[in-house]
Amino acid sequence: MQLGIERMVLNNRESHRTDFQISVDAASGITTGISAADRAKTNLKILANPTSLAENLVQPGHVFPLRAKTGGVLQRAGHTEAAVDLARLAGCRPMGVICEIMNDDGSMARLPELRRFAKRHKLKICSIAQLIEHRRKREKLVACEEIITMPTDFGKFDLHLYRSTIDDQHHLALVRGR
Incomplete structure (x- = not known):
């Protein structure tokens, strides 16, 4: 985490499971942090800037970052x-x-x-x-990771191993014929 923003709680019991982070403000160039202008500076000048560093922020603050799920x-x-x-x-x-x-x-x-x-x-x-x-x-939601041929008493089958691009869960498909 380049900005060093940590989760607000480890055990999130909020009903929607929104991943709240510890609140932040810009470290400089703002007044109290509560005004719309101060929050805009924190959001647009610091949080949205890919070159920002942890020292550009102070905690706690008035802007509440949320972390999105990968999928x-x-x-x-x-x-x-x-x-x-x-x-x-x-x-x-x-x-x-x-x-x-x-x-x-x-x-x-x-x-x-x-x-x-x-x-x-x-x-x-x-x-x-x-x-x-x-x-x-x-979007393509699964990626084939491996195919293994399996000869059986009932003929040749192919076992396909897929990985979900959404949650990294694995799925198997047993296929006979093409």
Whole structure:
């Protein structure tokens, strides 16, 4: 870990299993860290910069980094993984900034309000389910690691060993004929 950001807890019991890291702030160039400008500097100037180092951050802070699962939304259907998957699909570095959008009354916006917000600001919107469907249709999800020929009393079979590109689990397929 180049930035030295550790997990907030070892035994995550949060209902969605979001992988929270210890909060951070930029080590310099900010005031208290709580303002939108200070958080933007921490996110965009430090966390998004591939040359940043651990000494560019202080802990604890006001920005809460989240770590995405390696397999993205196919491993965990969460907002964190969706942000990283969308960045990858766009050809960008695998990182993102997420936030909740609030209604004027302080409540969290739900899909109907989010659709209106997106239309008003000319933004695209998609669901995590749509992102999962897109990845399942377009990505190779297993890799063949080995094929072993097995002669048996019932004929010749090939044992194929596959590894999931999502979670590294192994799968076997016993095949007879082609």
